[in-house]
Each structure stands twice: as structure tokens, then as C-alpha cells.
Amino acid sequence: MADTMRFSDGEGYEAMMGIWSALIGADFLDWLNVPGGARWADIGCGNGASTELIAERSRPTSVEAIDPSPAQLEFARSRHRSGVANFTLGSALQLPYPADAFEVAIMALVIFFVPDPAKGVAELRRVVRPGGTVAAYAWDIEGGGFPYEDVHVAMRNVGVDPILPPQSEVANLDALERLWTDAGLVEVATRTIVAQRVFPSFDNYWERAISAPGIGQPIAKLSAGQLSNIRDTVRGSHTSGELVYEGRAHAVRGRVATQS
Numbered sequence: 449m450a451d452t453m454r455f456s457d458g459e460g461y462e463a464m465m466g467i468w469s470a471l472i473g474a475d476f477l478d479w480l481n482v483p484g485g486a487r488w489a490d491i492g493c494g495n496g497a498s499t500e501l502i503a504e505r506s507r508p509t510s511v512e513a514i515d516p517s518p519a520q521l522e523f524a525r526s527r528h529r530s531g532v533a534n535f536t537l538g539s540a541l542q543l544p545y546p547a548d549a550f551e552v553a554i555m556a557l558v559i560f561f562v563p564d565p566a567k568g569v570a571e572l573r574r575v576v577r578p579g580g581t582v583a584a585y586a587w588d589i590e591g592g593g594f595p596y597e598d599v600h601v602a603m604r605n606v607g608v609d610p611i612l613p614p615q616s617e618v619a620n621l622d623a624l625e626r627l628w629t630d631a632g633l634v635e636v637a638t639r640t641i642v643a644q645r646v647f648p649s650f651d652n653y654w655e656r657a658i659s660a661p662g663i664g665q666p667i668a669k670l671s672a673g674q675l676s677n678i679r680d681t682v683r684g685s686h687t688s689g690e691l692v693y694e695g696r697a698h699a700v701r702g703r704v705a706t707q708s
């Protein structure tokens with residue numbers, strides 16, 4: 449059976465991915481342009497990176513945050529200060545909320561992990577009231593937008609497959625648009641969001657990259673020689689100083705139709 453990614457270290461996740469999520473998420477939340485005072489659902493909240501961003505930027509009345517990883521939730525609870533969010537163990541496939549409970553529900557870097565993405569979107573739609581917003585963003589994995597893509601390429605060059613999100617193809621723009629439209633959402637729109645992140649050194653970048661489960665899990669099985677081969681390829685001619693990397697995500701939003 450193919451290996452799957454495990455998210456079990458909230459602090460490590462923050463350095464590896466939470467910072468990236470907040471960089472993309474800032475543009476994403478601006479794009480959603482949800483008025484203050486809304487009730488939010490953050491589905492697949494992980495270590496709380498997306499939850500905290502909503503709390504800081506969107507002036508929510510409340511944020512219900514849910515994730516299947518107890519370790520990630522523990523970190524999310526420990527970092528949360530404002531008291532606006534509530535964290536629950538659970539899955540996107542069966543949300544423990546009544547219909548029409550929120551003005552907006554999002555999945556930040558989650559939809560490609562959900563085993564049945566259409567069911568996940570249907571659940572988002574169910575819990576958002578008519579006129580409310582259902583939205584998501586995910587790395588453009590198939591188009592090379594994952595921020596540690598150069599490590600993926602170097603791994604493949606020596607015959608080692610990175611572990612990808614199981615439903616990577618749903619992060620394509622047309623697939624996201626179709627999912628949202630097929631779910632009966634209206635005013636569906638998509639866009640690409642690009643973010644840049646500065647790493648103080650190559651070593652810092654490399655440590656973050658190999659802590660990604662889809663990279664760290666397969667390379668843990670390699671010999672020291674194979675590993676340094678991949679590292680040297682990624683490092684290339686970079687000797688010292690900071691590096692700027694780019695990540696590219698696809699975002700989608702739609703509204704729950706109001707009854708006519």
C-alpha cells in the first residue's frame with residue numbers, strides 16, 4: 449500500500465508549512481473579503497496556522513476549527529490566545545455542525561487530503577447559510593507550485609518518489625471550479641496566489657524541506673550517500689546567504705445560493 453503523509457508535529461509544521469500557509473492565506477482572506485462579525489469554520493485547521501490568520505485578519509465572531517490529528521490540535525489550542533476559536537477532533541467528511549451554522553467555511557491546504565473531495569465540499573456547503581461563502585486553497589502540486597518542489601525533483605531524479613497528497617489533481621484550477629460548481633455553489637471564481645518566503649540559509653531551507661512528511665518519510669529510508677546526493681543537487685551552486693523561494697497555490701470561492 450502507498451505510504452501516506454502523517455501530520456503529527458505542530459511546532460515542526462509551523463516552520464515547514466504554517467508560515468507558507470499564512471503567506472498565501474493573507475491574500476486568500478483579502479480575496480474572500482468577508483465582512484467582520486461572521487461565524488467561520490476552518491476545516492482541516494491542523495496546527496492552527498489558518499485559524500490564527502482568520503482570527504487576526506477577518507474579525508470573526510467565532511471560528512469552529514476541526515482536524516483529525518490530535519497532535520496538531522493540541523498545538524493549535526496551545527497557541528490560541530484571543531478565545532474566538534474552538535478546536536474539535538473530526539473529519540471534513542462528517543462535520544459535527546448543524547446546517548446553516550456559518551457565514552463562511554474554508555479548507556486551507558486540505559482539500560487534496562480529503563478522501564472524497566466532493567463529499568467534503570458538500571459538507572462545507574451544508575454548514576454554510578444561504579448567501580454565505582465556501583472557499584479553499586491548495587498548492588498547485590501538479591503544476592510544480594509546491595514550495596519545496598526542487599527537493600521533489602531531485603528525489604525523482606534518483607528514483608525516489610515523494611509522497612503527494614492523495615488527491616493532488618483536485619488542486620488544478622479547472623478541477624476546483626468543477627467541484628464547486630457541481631456542489632451547486634454559485635458565483636464560483638478561481639485564482640492563482642503566489643507567495644515568496646526568505647530562508648536565511650540553505651541549511652535552514654533544507655531542514656524545513658526534509659521535515660515535510662512527503663519528503664522526510666521517503667528519504668528516511670535512504671543511505672547517507674543517496675541523501676547527500678539529493679541535498680547537493682538541491683543546493684546547486686548556492687554557497688552562503690539567504691534564499692528566496694516561491695510557492696504557488698490555487699484558490700476557489702463560491703456562494704451558497706439564496707432561495708428564490
Ligand SMILES: C[S@@+](CC[C@H](N)C(=O)[O-])C[C@H]1O[C@@H](n2cnc3c(N)ncnc32)[C@H](O)[C@@H]1O
Binds near residue numbers: 455469494514
Ligand atoms: C497541510 S495541513 C493544513 C493545515 C492548516 N489548515 C494550514 O493552513 O496550515 C493539512 C491538514 O489536513 C488535515 N486533514 C487530513 N485529512 C482530513 C480530513 N479528512 N478532514 C479534515 N482534515 C483533514 C490534516 O490532519 C492536516 O492537519
